[in-house]
Amino acid sequence: xxxxxxxxxxxxxxxxxxxxxxxxxxxxxxxxxxxxxxxxxxxxxxxxxxxxxxxxxxxxxxxxxxxxxxxxxxxxxxxxxxxxxxxxxxxxxxxxxxxxxxxxxxxxxxxxxxxxxxxxxxxxxxxxxxxxxxxxxxxxxxxxxxxxxxxxxxxxxxxxxxxxxxxxxxxxxxxxxxxxxxxxxxxxxxx
Amino acid sequence: xxxxxxxxxxxxxxxxxxxxxxxxxxxxxxxxxxxxxxxxxxxxxxxxxxxxxxxxxxxxxxxxxxxxxxxxxxxxxxxxxxxxxxxxxxxxxxxxxxxxxxxxxxxxxx
Numbered sequence: 001x002x003x004x005x006x007x008x009x010x011x012x013x014x015x016x017x018x019x020x021x022x023x024x025x026x027x028x029x030x031x032x033x034x035x036x037x038x039x040x041x042x043x044x045x046x047x048x049x050x051x052x053x054x055x056x057x058x059x060x061x062x063x064x065x066x067x068x069x070x071x072x073x074x075x076x077x078x079x080x081x082x083x084x085x086x087x088x089x090x091x092x093x094x095x096x097x098x099x100x101x102x103x104x105x106x107x108x109x110x111x112x113x114x115x116x117x118x119x120x121x122x123x124x125x126x127x128x129x130x131x132x133x134x135x136x137x138x139x140x141x142x143x144x145x146x147x148x149x150x151x152x153x154x155x156x157x158x159x160x161x162x163x164x165x166x167x168x169x170x171x172x173x174x175x176x177x178x179x180x181x182x183x184x185x186x187x188x189x190x191x
Numbered sequence: 192x193x194x195x196x197x198x199x200x201x202x203x204x205x206x207x208x209x210x211x212x213x214x215x216x217x218x219x220x221x222x223x224x225x226x227x228x229x230x231x232x233x234x235x236x237x238x239x240x241x242x243x244x245x246x247x248x249x250x251x252x253x254x255x256x257x258x259x260x261x262x263x264x265x266x267x268x269x270x271x272x273x274x275x276x277x278x279x280x281x282x283x284x285x286x287x288x289x290x291x292x293x294x295x296x297x298x299x300x301x
Contacts, residue, residue, distance in 0.1 A: 082265075110239075115242050
């Protein structure tokens with residue numbers, strides 16, 4: 001989903017929305033942008049992307065997912081930097097954006113996860129946060145629903161609207177979890 | 192922990208973990224581990240930062256490696272006695288596997 005792009009001279013802001021299971025599409029899109037000379041300089045809220053114009057480069061972008069409350073993030077970023085990755089920014093919910101420091105040679109692909117176990121673990125970290133948010137939605141949704149009932153001896157419209165929204169979120173979260181679960185399953189079932 | 196328990200808990204090691212432990216017979220930092228692994232395996236095993244970062248913190252938690260801060264504040268890692276024992280047992284295990292394979296290798300050729 002892409003709706004607006006704001007172009008001021010050498011910089012570009014793009015609003016684009018990716019679902020949690022589309023991280024690889026997002027990485028590919030960012031690489032395409034760099035191939036056209038638009039290099040990512042920052043992200044915000046998970047749907048605003050900031051670019052700056054330069055020479056076209058074959059950069060690879062990778063998204064990592066870490067616990068958003070992780071202590072010692074500076075050390076984590078330095079570790080990646082030491083191994084040839086530029087840190088671009090993060091989104092509050094735990095997504096970290098990295099890019100290769102230099103152009104990647106043709107025919108080569110740069111990865112931050114190079115074995116199956118660690119790929120599975122990254123997806124399980126995503127799964128855990130989805131589960132936590134799902135649980136939160138259920139609690140809030142249920143309590144809204146009950147409040148709606150008791151206040152007017154019937155269903156309060158505002159409150160039931162809220163619990164309906166919660167229900168929609170729960171549905172979406174379940175869908176996301178199935179998507180991630182299938183990815184983990186694919187990784188596990190390789191010989 | 193006796194050998195039997197170590198074997199049950201840690202073996203077989205994944206290829207990445209094996210090479211990480213192998214590089215850590217001497218103190219080394221993240222980038223060094225990556226380079227050494229790539230050289231030793233003739234480029235067949237590469238370690239990305241995400242994989243290595245996760246593996247190092249897990250190995251440290253399990254007390255198979257320990258961390259010391261170098262003068263430049265970089266983190267250096269090294270095998271602990273427990274880590275040495277685990278790696279030793281894994282190499283012995285692999286030796287048996289390779290020897291069994293070698294005994295029938297010529298029968299696999301066309």
